[in-house]
Amino acid sequence: MDxxxxxxxxxxxxxxxxxxxxxxxxxxxxxVAAFFIFLIGYRTWTKPAVAATVGxxxxxxxxxxxxxxxxxxxxxxxxxxxxxxxxxSVSFLLWLGFRQAAINDExxxxxxxxxxxxxxxxxxxxxxxxxxxxxxxxxxxxxxxAWAILLRAPLEQPADPNVAPNPAKAPWYFLGLQEMLVYxxxxxxxxxxxxxxxxxLIAIPYIDKNPRGNGYYTFKERKFAITTFLxxxxxxxxxxxxxGTFLRGPNWNFFGPYEYWDHNRPxxxxxxxxxxxxxxxxxxxxxxxHYLMRELPGIILLGAYFVLxxxxxxxxxxxxxxxxxxxxxxxxxxVLVLFMVLMPIKMVLRWTLxxxxxxxxxxxFLNV
Amino acid sequence: MINQFGNWIRESQIWxxxxxxxxxxxxRTRAMAILSNVFLHLHPVAVRKSGIRLSFTWCMGGIxxxxxxxxxxxxxxxxxxxxxxxxxxYFDIQGLRAHxxxxxxxxxxxxxxxxxVITIWLHMLRVFLTGSYKPPREFNWSVGVILLVLTLLLxxxxxxxxxxxxxxxxxxxxxxxxxxxxxxGSEGPLSAFIQIGGVPLVHAGDDARFGLLAGTFVGxxxxxxxxxxxxxxxxxxxxxxxxxxxxxxxxxxxxxxxx
Numbered sequence: 001m002d003x004x005x006x007x008x009x010x011x012x013x014x015x016x017x018x019x020x021x022x023x024x025x026x027x028x029x030x031x032v033a034a035f036f037i038f039l040i041g042y043r044t045w046t047k048p049a050v051a052a053t054v055g056x057x058x059x060x061x062x063x064x065x066x067x068x069x070x071x072x073x074x075x076x077x078x079x080x081x082x083x084x085x086x087x088x089s090v091s092f093l094l095w096l097g098f099r100q101a102a103i104n105d106e107x108x109x110x111x112x113x114x115x116x117x118x119x120x121x122x123x124x125x126x127x128x129x130x131x132x133x134x135x136x137x138x139x140x141x142x143x144x145x146a147w148a149i150l151l152r153a154p155l156e157q158p159a160d161p162n163v164a165p166n167p168a169k170a171p172w173y174f175l176g177l178q179e180m181l182v183y184x185x186x187x188x189x190x191x192x193x194x195x196x197x198x199x200x201l202i203a204i205p206y207i208d209k210n211p212r213g214n215g216y217y218t219f220k221e222r223k224f225a226i227t228t229f230l231x232x233x234x235x236x237x238x239x240x241x242x243x244g245t246f247l248r249g250p251n252w253n254f255f256g257p258y259e260y261w262d263h264n265r266p267x268x269x270x271x272x273x274x275x276x277x278x279x280x281x282x283x284x285x286x287x288x289x290h291y292l293m294r295e296l297p298g299i300i301l302l303g304a305y306f307v308l309x310x311x312x313x314x315x316x317x318x319x320x321x322x323x324x325x326x327x328x329x330x331x332x333x334x335v336l337v338l339f340m341v342l343m344p345i346k347m348v349l350r351w352t353l354x355x356x357x358x359x360x361x362x363x364x365f366l367n368v
Numbered sequence: 369m370i371n372q373f374g375n376w377i378r379e380s381q382i383w384x385x386x387x388x389x390x391x392x393x394x395x396r397t398r399a400m401a402i403l404s405n406v407f408l409h410l411h412p413v414a415v416r417k418s419g420i421r422l423s424f425t426w427c428m429g430g431i432x433x434x435x436x437x438x439x440x441x442x443x444x445x446x447x448x449x450x451x452x453x454x455x456x457x458y459f460d461i462q463g464l465r466a467h468x469x470x471x472x473x474x475x476x477x478x479x480x481x482x483x484x485v486i487t488i489w490l491h492m493l494r495v496f497l498t499g500s501y502k503p504p505r506e507f508n509w510s511v512g513v514i515l516l517v518l519t520l521l522l523x524x525x526x527x528x529x530x531x532x533x534x535x536x537x538x539x540x541x542x543x544x545x546x547x548x549x550x551x552x553g554s555e556g557p558l559s560a561f562i563q564i565g566g567v568p569l570v571h572a573g574d575d576a577r578f579g580l581l582a583g584t585f586v587g588x589x590x591x592x593x594x595x596x597x598x599x600x601x602x603x604x605x606x607x608x609x610x611x612x613x614x615x616x617x618x619x620x621x622x623x624x625x626x627x
Contacts, residue, residue, distance in 0.1 A: 090493075097493070097494065100423065100424075115424075117626060123414060123417050125411040128415075129420050136427050136431065136434070137434055140434055144476060148475035152465075152475060153479070155465070157533050159458065159533055159586075160533065161585060163533070165533055165537050168541050170538055187548035187549065187557055189545075190545025191545060191550065201516075202510045202513045205501040205506035208502070211502070214624065215624035216625070217424075365556065
């Protein structure tokens with residue numbers, strides 16, 4: 001009723017616009033676009049005046065949004081406060097890091113010493129370091145006590161195995177993993193891909209042979225490494241946590257930031273398989289009987305993605321990287337990067353074509 | 369007067385037996401203050417000036433360690449009030465709120481845990497952006513990644529202990545993934561092939577999820593198991609790895625800087 005009456009007002013159309021922009025595929029596309037726009041223009045974006053303006057606008061947007069009941073309800077939930085803190089601190093520290101990188105890159109171009117130069121001026125740990133540690137310790141204690149006084153730790157109803165909450169969410173720092181469960185078979189999303197994340201992180205220093213950028217902020221000297229890592233950390237980890245916390249509601253449906261979490265909205269139907277698209281929609285023939293034949297186009301597509309693209313990349317924009325790191329490291333890099341990029345590709349396919357699986361051999365649990 | 373009293377203390381046998389160096393006023397005694405103290409000697413004696421600039425280090429590793437200590441102190445205190453059984457767990461937490469004077473323990477523990485997860489990520493971000501994982505620090509980066517995983521596991525196992533709806537269902541969602549482990553989960557690939565004479569060896573009663581929960585659902589055994597992992601096992605492993613992590617920082621040349 002309310003929404004019908006107010007639908008003509010500007011505020012409501014803005015809210016509607018933002019709700020639509022937060023729909024999964026738009027949310028992802030806008031985040032990725034913002035990510036690259038930031039990286040390409042990092043010297044401009046990190047200028048204090050520009051960054052302060054962006055920060056102020058974001059804060060203003062947040063405060064005005066809090067006047068909306070649905071938005072305020074989800075943002076001020078006690079357990080979601082840490083996630084708001086995380087958003088602010090990640091943004092601020094990314095700015096701080098890239099600001100110093102921009103200054104260093106400019107200084108290197110002019111042949112001036114780095115911000116971190118003067119490696120030989122050593123100071124004694126007592127008193128210089130121990131005193132700043134003491135100050136940090138006191139400040140953190142005070143902040144934590146203030147936080148604990150202001151915000152009570154939530155306690156819900158006693159555990160009851162017969163009453164499942166809707167939505168049932170994993171702890172917030174695993175929401176990126178829970179989001180992956182939507183797109184891939186559980187053994188991939190819940191076991192193999194998290195394993196690859198850990199292995200991939202450990203492997204970073206052994207794959208990255210670039211000797212430059214060791215011990216100081218720079219972006220120019222390590223563009224590929226920083227872009228890849230930040231894509232994983234910011235987009236596929238932090239952004240998916242924000243997505244899972246604030247925009248995933250009952251029945252694991254998507255809800256815009258100003259939408260009411262309606263428990264009666266049915267779960268999304270997933271009925272488009274790649275084999276249907278290929279055999280029925282494209283060729284107009286019935287599905288082949290044997291499942292290997294049925295899934296052949298998907299297997300070829302996926303095989304090409306994992307086997308052919310390393311060769312194509314090696315011949316084009318990874319030529320220098322391949323020369324620098326050699327065959328073994330390059331193979332490792334490709335496996336990790338291709339698995340990482342598979343996630344956003346699958347997300348966009350899911351949300352635009354309603355694609356369930358590219359390869360769907362349920363008999364073998366091979367659902368990708 | 370106060371000076372005299374201070375001198376009297378510093379010249380006493382007790383003081384001298386604890387601190388074997390003079391007042392840290394000159395270069396030599398300041399170095400001794402770090403070297404002769406088991407806690408402070410985690411530091412080198414001298415560090416690069418740029419290496420302790422707040423805008424360079426963000427202090428996030430230190431804050432993560434500080435929060436780990438907060439979690440240990442508040443955690444030990446919480447253990448006095450909490451019994452890890454289905455009958456008592458929830459009501460002990462309620463009692464903590466109702467009956468314990470200045471009952472901020474649980475708040476400090478919970479928000480400290482959330483904060484620790486965030487600060488350890490930010491620490492990793494800083495180490496990455498400054499390229500500090502590069503030689504000779506590759507191995508310490510790997511140790512750090514393991515510590516990150518263990519921090520998440522610490523938080524995950526602690527999530528169950530309040531035994532409320534949030535706890536039980538978050539752990540249900542999280543542990544369901546173990547069911548899909550290839551070859552080790554009852555609903556994972558390859559598991560169906562592991563059988564003797566048609567009898568499956570990997571089933572809901574002995575798979576990876578069962579090992580995690582000590583049952584087929586999140587029940588009393590899971591609560592006890594998570595309690596022990598949370599309070600004893602993982603903190604011990606983290607402590608050992610922290611020692612390695614800090615020791616390696618010193619051995620690899622302290623806080624990183626341009627070569």
